[in-house]
Amino acid sequence: AWLENYLLNYKGAVIIVAHDRYFLDRIVTKVVEISRHTATVFPGNYTAYARQKEIQRESLLRQYYNQQREIKHQEEVISKLKSFNREKSIKRAESREKALDKIERIEKPIDEKTDMHITLEPEITSGNDVLSVKGLSKSYEHKLFSNIDFQIKRGEKVALIGNNGTGKTTILKIINGIVDADAGEIKLGSNVEIGYYDQEHQNLDPDKTLFDEIADAYPNLKATKIRNVLAAFLFTDDDVFKRIRDISGGERGRVSLAKLMLSNANFLILDEPTNHLDIMSKEILESAINSYTGTVLYVSHDRYFINKTASRILDLKNETILNYIGNYDYYLEKKEVQELAVFGTTTQDNANVSSETTGTESASNGANQKLSWEEMKKQQAAKRKLENELKRTEEEIAAREAKIEALNEELSKPEVASNSYELNKIHEEQMQEEAALEELYAKWEELSLQQDC
Structure with missing residues (x-):
């Protein structure tokens, strides 16, 4: 700030x-x-x-x-x-x-964010109460937090935020059973399966391809499903056959997230999931989390990511938890009031962030005017009329061409060639047909242009 x-x-x-x-x-x-x-x-x-x-x-x-x-x-x-x-x-x-x-050809724009609209749904649905934390405390050389309580319900996307060193990652590790709490109770709801992710422990085999990494972890998945999931995380075509050792740290993070979201877990715990990701990869992850029908608890310093994905924010401050039912914009709006109510004062960093805005602007209200029903009806009638006229013109052209061909055959007959009267008569008729045909060609071309407009 x-x-x-x-x-x-x-x-x-x-x-x-x-x-x-x-x-x-x-x-x-x-x-x-x-x-x-x-x-x-x-x-x-x-x-x-x-x-x-x-x-x-x-x-x-x-x-x-x-x-x-x-x-x-x-x-x-x-x-x-x-x-x-x-x-x-x-x-x-x-x-x-x-x-x-001579036309300068327009190249088809590439959609860099392969938009698969994939819905990631856990195999097992948890109970409505996913996590209950009561009286949780932890200290190392100094106290991190003391006697904190919070609950998480099924389907929530909860961001745990706070300054560095306040114990955010420690809370995730306590929930996941990696670190013991000094005091307090962690209770998981019925049918809750945890999937844990951090940048340091991705558990990927460097010698496997991306496709094999997923296929070996989930042998019952069809190849199409594996490709679709990898595509949702921006791995398409031959990218899926790259070896893990040959891709970047950010790409490995995306593979790990793809594996995690395919697992039986219905409660994802993510520690700084956007670290080392470029903007496009972050947007892919945002889309995946928003479409995920399970429950998510994550630690992140990425305010834009929090604003896009969080339905609730837990702010770890002064050794306790402040709860905000909304995204990062809502947190900024309510932060000062909440801190005054709990602490009797605002924290120093609040003065720096209270004026923050995302800079988002409302979309233009000038929506495109739709054609009225009557205008559409007129346009459709005009289009049908033009199509019918074009068809009639093509039929007339075919008839004229057939007539000219028949006249040419007549002219080639010996009895006509020796009869000057018949010869002139057929020749004159042929010239009339040729002139009419040229007019029809011009008419057809004009109608074709009108159809194109």
Whole structure:
């Protein structure tokens, strides 16, 4: 908080490289994204960048699909013109082909966050009361906490926060049976299975591939399920066949989280799960936790992550626990009032964070106006009329071409060739049919363009 306030009041320019999205939301006024060898500038803070990025991607995707439809339509028109097998129609087709070749093709935007919308659901449902902590105390050289009480219900996503050294990780280890408490009671509810994760103890075999690591841990899982789960954690295609030893620490963390969420555990205990993860990986983890139907208790200093995932916050302060029923924004809003009620004063760090905001802005109220039922009805009628007209024109073209072909056969007959009257009559009729056919070609091309608009 001190650094944030210092930078907010700093008059010079600052360039920041950081994965702390909450910090970026408070401080930055511009985001430079480097992606696929290109730098793109977005005005505003991180939240504004994320919103603009998504709008930009959706816009580019619409442009790509519109262009693909146009290319396909033009190719169909070119093919049709060539099928007429007339000199003028072939020239028109060649002209369109040249124009098509000059189009600057839009590349399909890559969705870097492989969005699988996967729901991670425990095999066993726990009872409604998942954890009860009563009178918990622990000291080492000094007292960490004393006589703390709290409960966690099924489905809650609870963040345990507090300053360094207050004993947050110690509480997780006591719950998980790794460290003994000095006093107090830890009681798990019925059918509760704990899954524990920290960055130091990931228990991965460095010689296995990502796919084998999951498959060997859960031999009854089908290959499709394994691939889907790995994809939810951003491992796709041949990535699943990389060896554990060849991936980064952050990627190993994601594999461990994937294994954990596939386990029979219905109560996940996570110690700093976003450590060493880049922003994209954090967003993947946020999505996984939000879709997880079990219960989660975690320690984290990542305020943005807490804001996105926590339904409740436990603040370990002055050797006791303060309870906030909400996310990090709610915690900031209620922090001063809660501390005054419990301690009779506010803590020093409260003065630094009380003015924090995530920088999130409400979405624009200008929703796209939808066509009225009458307008849609008119448009649909106009479209049907155009399609029918195009079909009739194609039928007329086919009939005219057949008529001209029949006249050509008549002209080749000896009895006609020797009869100047019949010869002139058929030739004149043929010229009329040719002229009418050219008009039909032009009409068909115009209707095709209208259909494309």
